[in-house]
Amino acid sequence: xxxLIELVLLQTLFLAGGQVxxxxxxxxxxxxxxxxxxxxxxxxxxxxxxxxxxxxxxxxFWLYILKKFPFSQAxxxxxxxxxxxxxxxxxxxxxxxxxxxxxxxxxIVGGCFLIMK
Numbered sequence: 859x860x861x862l863i864e865l866v867l868l869q870t871l872f873l874a875g876g877q878v879x880x881x882x883x884x885x886x887x888x889x890x891x892x893x894x895x896x897x898x899x900x901x902x903x904x905x906x907x908x909x910x911x912x913x914x915x916x917x918x919f920w921l922y923i924l925k926k927f928p929f930s931q932a933x934x935x936x937x938x939x940x941x942x943x944x945x946x947x948x949x950x951x952x953x954x955x956x957x958x959x960x961x962x963x964x965x966i967v968g969g970c971f972l973i974m975k
Contacts, residue, residue: 874942876912
């Protein structure tokens with residue numbers, strides 16, 4: 859089970875990391891537009907490329923996890939990406955996180971512990 863936790867932690871870190879990088883791209887570009895110039899700016903940003911690398915690594919880890927572990931145990935553990943995403947929104951993006959979300963975060967982590975029992 860320790861191996862599953864390690865793999866899921868890596869997978870969810872890459873998944874959340876990709877989302878944070880994508881958010882940083884969108885912040886930098888401002889208002890979204892369906893124009894060639896806007897889309898070119900998205901696709902040529904290094905953060906967008908790094909986002910793709912993160913998502914690809916998350917997928918590779920997920921494929922391995924699916925092959926080696928029970929789906930009923932592995933899939934709920936992917937909720938840890940919400941934990942990493944919220945921590946990144948607070949620490950990296952400087953977003954305010956209300957108490958209700960912190961309580962929800964604790965419940966997610968508690969649920970993951972129960973799933974591993």
